[in-house]
Ligand SMILES: Nc1ncnc2c1ncn2[C@@H]1O[C@H](COP(=O)(O)OP(=O)(O)OP(=O)(O)O)[C@@H](O)[C@H]1O
C-alpha cells in the first residue's frame with residue numbers, strides 16, 4: 124500500500140503553528156494530527172489526549188527508555204515528544220500525518236525520516252512574533268523572553284527545511300501549506316504505477 128506523507132510543521136514559539144494547524148485540520152480533514160506527550164502543565168481548557176498526553180517527568184523518562192518516542196526535546200524547561208507507534212501505524216495505513224513541533228525535534232525527525240516534508244513557519248517580523256506570544260497571555264515575562272531568544276537561534280536553522288511559509292494571514296498560510304501537500308503528493312506519484320506504465324510506453328515507442 125502507498126504510504127502516507129509525514130508533514131512536519133515547525134517554527135518559533137508564538138509564530139502560530141497551533142493556530143495554523145487547527146485551521147488546516149478543518150480545511151484538510153484527511154490530515155491526521157499527532158498528539159504529543161509533554162511534561163508541561165495543562166493550560167486552561169487543554170485536555171489530556173486531545174491537546175497533549177500530559178505526563179510526569181518519570182512517565183516521560185519511561186517513554187524514552189522504551190524507545191516509544193520518534194523524537195523528543197527539552198524546550199524551555201519541559202519535555203515534549205512524538206509517540207512513535209501512532210505515526211508509524213498511521214503512515215503505513217496510507218494516511219498523511221502532521222506533527223506540530225519545535226525546531227530541535229523537527230531536525231531529529233529529519234535524521235530518522237528524511238522523506239518527511241519539513242515546513243518552517245515564519246512570522247512577518249520579530250516584533251510581530253513578540254506581540255503574538257505576549258498577546259496569547261499564557262506565559263510569564265521571563266518565559267516570553269526565553270522563548271524569544273530561542274526563536275532567534277531557531278530561525279538560523281531554516282536552511283534544513285524543505286519549505287518556508289510566512290504566517291502573515293492564517294488562511295493564506297494554510298493555503299500555502301495545502302499547496303505544498305498537493306505538490307508533494309504529485310512529486311511522489313511519479314514513482315507509482317502510472318510512471319511504470321509511462322516507462323513501458325516510452326520503451327515501446329523507442330523499440
Ligand atoms: N496569522 C496570524 N495573525 C495574527 N495572529 C496570529 C496569527 N497566527 C497566530 N496568531 C496568534 O498568535 C498567538 C500564538 O499562536 P499559536 O499559539 O498558534 O503559536 P505557536 O507557534 O503554536 O506557539 P507555541 O510554539 O508557543 O505553542 C495566538 O494568540 C494566535 O491567535
Ligand SMILES: Nc1nc2c(ncn2[C@@H]2O[C@H](COP(=O)(O)O)[C@@H](O)[C@H]2O)c(=O)[nH]1
Nearest residue numbers: 136159160195196203204205223224225228
Ligand atoms: N520536539 C517537540 N516539540 C513539540 C512537541 N509538541 C509540541 N512541541 C512544541 O513545543 C513548543 C512549546 O509548546 P507549548 O504547547 O508549550 O506552547 C512548541 O513549539 C510546540 O510546537 C513534540 O512532540 N516534540
